[in-house]
Ligand SMILES: Nc1ncnc2c1ncn2[C@@H]1O[C@H](COP(=O)(O)OP(=O)(O)OP(=O)(O)O)[C@@H](O)[C@H]1O
């Protein structure tokens with residue numbers, strides 16, 4: 683499903699980077715932080731998820747997501763091709779397993795940007811993964827960001843905010859919390875956690 687470092691020499695297991703999972707409520711700024719970080723450090727590999735959600739303007743298949751039908755998602759799940767998957771606010775999302783494992787085996791730092799349910803599944807299946815929670819400076823600021831992005835209808839925003847309450851309550855389950863006040867600062871902190879700088 684994705685470009686992978688096939689043929690790359692595998693690094694010994696004890697020298698492989700830890701898989702990093704970035705999670706946090708919708709609209710907190712995960713994609714913004716990751717985009718900023720990867721501009722300066724493209725060597726961090728971001729997994730491209732499969733989703734049944736329709737593309738937003740400007741989103742490209744294979745770059746932002748693999749946009750799949752419900753039937754295609756059913757098959758990915760049934761064939762065990764996803765490392766984790768979840769239903770979030772009316773759509774399904776999942777992480778293609780093979781590309782993640784191949785990059786880790788090649789010694790590439792790998793980042794997943796996924797929801798709480800997915801983070802919990804990764805914690806179960808990959809005990810060595812580090813889980814990072816991105817928190818908003820305040821509830822009001824989260825609402826402002828999600829609404830201000832202008833990509834969702836009021837009904838979808840309401841569903842995402844409902845999920846956000848559950849996600850914020852789960853913060854203690856994570857190894858580390860970063861508060862997204864400054865995109866530049868959080869990107870730096872995330873790189874440090876991934877041992878990239
Ligand atoms: N530190 C920040 N200060 C102010 N605005 C921010 C900050 N970080 C992100 N934003 C803005 O917040 C909005 C939501 O950001 P983004 O789309 O990155 O969130 P997300 O967590 O990836 O959301 P989702 O989970 O729905 O994909 C965007 O309009 C973005 O520009």
Ligand SMILES: Nc1nc2c(ncn2[C@@H]2O[C@H](COP(=O)(O)O)[C@@H](O)[C@H]2O)c(=O)[nH]1
Pocket residue numbers: 706707708712731732735766767768770775776777795796797798799800801
């Ligand atoms: N469990 C998973 N969650 C994922 C995955 N890819 C993205 N996401 C999360 O879904 C919500 C909504 O994303 P959006 O692009 O529709 O705004 C957000 O929290 C993402 O982090 C995945 O593969 N698995």
